[in-house]
Amino acid sequence: MGERSSADAGTVLSDLVDLVIPATCALCHRPGAPLCRGCREAVARCLHASARPAVPSPPPPGIPSCWVTGEASGALRAVVTAYKDEGRRDLAKVLAPWLAQALRTAVGADAAARESLRGRGLLVVPVPGSPRARRRRGDVPLRPLVSAAVATLAGRACVADVLVATRTTLDQSTLDAVERAANQAGATTVRSRQRGAVEGGVCVVVDDLVTTGATLAEAARALREAGARSVLAAAIGATTRRSGGGPTLRHPRP
């Protein structure tokens, strides 16, 4: 409750600030809007015509079926970084529809998820993030995006903050695929008082960007261990295969 009140207060404050200080583009700093027309077009080139599956290569064991709206590179990655790490929370309105599109497509493609929307309710589960990142940022930037995306689902669904980090992990951005898998292994669990909600349920794990899939695989492992019947995943974007090694993902044709 306290978290919601403070989030609402933050929204009111940011609306007031918008009245006084005109927004500047998060990418090129041109005044006028949180994302100017030119930068919006650059981001649009990173977005797929419709959400599509993303399969990391190599896929981490147990990675759930994952749907994404765009390619996590260039302008799209820059917008997510500005939102998360440069205080540009006014970009939530820009990012949320892209996450929503991936979430709706993931649910629409999965019979158990569709049935859950009509029945006991679908659990949409944000990846927990590290306590260190939460302290640094002072909030959980993924959370309002997930709330906005869930609100676009037709049926019974809720944001289920059921996952918690069991230990400190390293910053993933500095690690390769093998190191990320080791960094994440066993690092997540379902809160003990929420295991009943997860048991027998259908869960969609949600993250902002997917690179090696290690975080999604670890979240899915924890949910299945707590008795989830089925787990799938959705994200704004995923990294695609790059020449010369590095984190890779391939997009199978839908």
Ligand SMILES: [Zn+2]
């Ligand atoms: Zn711009």
